[in-house]
Structure formats: C-alpha cells, structure tokens
Amino acid sequence: MMASVVGKKERKKIVFPSKKELSEAMAKYTANLSAKFCKERGYFTLVLSGGDLISWLSELLKPVYQESIEWSKWHIFWVDERVVPLDHKDSNYKLAFDGFLSKVPIPVANIYAIDQDCAALGDAKGAALLYEECLKRLVNRNIIRTYKSSGFPQFDLQLLGMGPDGHMASLFPGHYQIKDKANLVTYITDSPKPPPKRITFTLPVINCASYNLMAVCDEAQADAVAKVFQDNFDLPSAWLTADVEAIWFLDQAAASKIPKEH
Numbered sequence: 094m095m096a097s098v099v100g101k102k103e104r105k106k107i108v109f110p111s112k113k114e115l116s117e118a119m120a121k122y123t124a125n126l127s128a129k130f131c132k133e134r135g136y137f138t139l140v141l142s143g144g145d146l147i148s149w150l151s152e153l154l155k156p157v158y159q160e161s162i163e164w165s166k167w168h169i170f171w172v173d174e175r176v177v178p179l180d181h182k183d184s185n186y187k188l189a190f191d192g193f194l195s196k197v198p199i200p201v202a203n204i205y206a207i208d209q210d211c212a213a214l215g216d217a218k219g220a221a222l223l224y225e226e227c228l229k230r231l232v233n234r235n236i237i238r239t240y241k242s243s244g245f246p247q248f249d250l251q252l253l254g255m256g257p258d259g260h261m262a263s264l265f266p267g268h269y270q271i272k273d274k275a276n277l278v279t280y281i282t283d284s285p286k287p288p289p290k291r292i293t294f295t296l297p298v299i300n301c302a303s304y305n306l307m308a309v310c311d312e313a314q315a316d317a318v319a320k321v322f323q324d325n326f327d328l329p330s331a332w333l334t335a336d337v338e339a340i341w342f343l344d345q346a347a348a349s350k351i352p353k354e355h
C-alpha cells in the first residue's frame with residue numbers, strides 16, 4: 094500500500110489488477126467495518142454514492158456476506174443525490190435499491206432517501222434542507238455519531254466514486270459548493286454532469302467520516318487520478334480525507350498515469 098498526504102492526513106491507495114479484485118476487496122473492507130461498528134455500538138452507518146460503485150457492491154450479495162452481516166443494524170445514506178423522482182433512471186436511490194438494497198434484509202426504515210415530494214417537484218433547496226434535518230434527527234437519536242467537538246455528523250464508512258473531471262459526491266471543480274463549510278448538506282442547480290439539480294454532503298461532513306473508501310476504475314479517470322495524487326486541489330476529490338482512514342481503491346487502468354514517485 095502507498096500513501097501521500099493531504100494537509101496532515103494520509104491519502105492511501107491500493108491498486109488492484111482488475112475490477113473483480115477491487116470489488117472483492119471493497120466487500121471485505123465493508124464487511125469488516127460493519128462487524129466492528131455493529132459490535133462497538135450496535136449500528137453501522139454506511140453512506141453510498143451513485144455511479145459505477147453500486148455494481149461493484151454486488152460482491153456483498155454472495156452467501157458468505159449475506160449470512161454473516163448484521164443487516165438489521167445497517168443505516169444507509171447518500172453522499173449525493175440527483176433531485177429527480179425516486180423511480181427515475183437518474184436517481185442514485187433507485188440505482189442502489191435495484192442493484193443492492195432490494196436484495197439484502199436492511200429494514201426499509203433504515204434507508205434514508207431524499208424527501209419524495211421535493212424529489213418529484215425538483216426542489217433541490219428543499220431536499221437539501223430536509224436531508225440535513227434528517228441527519229440532525231439521527232444524531233439526536235445517537236444513530237449517527239458526531240465528530241469530536243465540532244458536532245458534525247460522523248459516518249462509519251462512506252463509499253465514494255470520482256468522475257473524470259475529479260468531482261466527488263456532487264462537488265464539482267470550479268463550483269462554490271466545495272467551499273461550503275457551514276452547512277451539512279447543500280445543493281446545486283447547474284451541475285455540469287446531468288441531471289442539473291442535486292444535493293450533496295459538504296466537504297466537512299465528507300471528511301469527518303471515520304473511513305472513506307474512494308473506488309475508481311477505468312482509463313477515463315486516469316488523468317484525474319494522476320492529478321489527485323500530484324495534489325492538484327482544483328479537483329474536489331483531492332481534498333478527501335477521513336478521521337481514521339481515507340483509502341483509494343484503483344484498478345490498473347485508473348492508476349496508470351500516477352507518476353512513479355507517488
């Protein structure tokens with residue numbers, strides 16, 4: 094495993110021969126943390142993103158995990174969501190539900206999608222406000238922990254992806270949302286990647302998580318990955334840290350342009 098540094102924090106990386114090994118390792122990583130947090134506090138708070146990541150999560154559907162994971166203790170959130178109806182093809186909720194969540198026994202009440210009315214109306218501001226309120230309620234119920242003295246929500250694990258432009262969640266290069274340090278959840282109405290209306294966790298919330306796993310595959314992302322590992326902070330993904338561990342899982346194609354010394 095190799096590591097570089099963001100501020101005072103390490104940015105670790107593991108390069109896998111292919112997507113298959115990457116998804117196996119991601120399943121193992123997630124299952125191990127689930128066991129740790131379920132034992133320590135009786136809950137596992139897992140934050141998902143959209144994109145390719147969801148198909149790699151299907152490893153967790155294998156019998157070994159189906160039988161051993163304490164699914165009833167899982168609580169599922171989204172690091173970002175497109176403000177479209179929940180049954181729309183662009184919805185991150187729908188992607189995760191169809192590909193993963195509908196196939197494991199996580200209680201429906203533990204799956205926190207964005208507000209359905211705001212989603213149907215395309216009300217990004219309202220959706221962000223209500224999602225933030227939802228997080229605060231779960232902090233009050235001690236389902237989500239808080240980060241040290243800041244009071245920011247602290248998730249156990251976030252599984253993230255990066256676009257070829259270096260965006261993570263719905264924090265895009267050159268857009269002001271990356272600088273938002275006041276809110277837990279913010280919104281964008283002119284996303285450069287369609288659909289335009291989205292909500293997203295802000296960077297402080299993303300970086301408060303105990304563990305952040307960024308999974309990136311394919312050559313299309315290789316330039317952005319190389320920029321991140323050369324500390325090009327114009328790319329939102331270069332800012333990713335975590336309380337305990339921020340780790341990048343890359344396939345060989347995505348890692349192919351990282352200079353040797355990184």
Ligand SMILES: O=C1O[C@H](COP(=O)(O)O)[C@@H](O)[C@H](O)[C@H]1O
Pocket residue numbers: 142143144145146173174175185253254255256257260261262263286
């Ligand atoms: O639009 C989005 O894109 C990113 C990256 O997706 P990928 O398919 O390039 O991995 C994703 O992480 C985010 O959740 C999603 O809304």
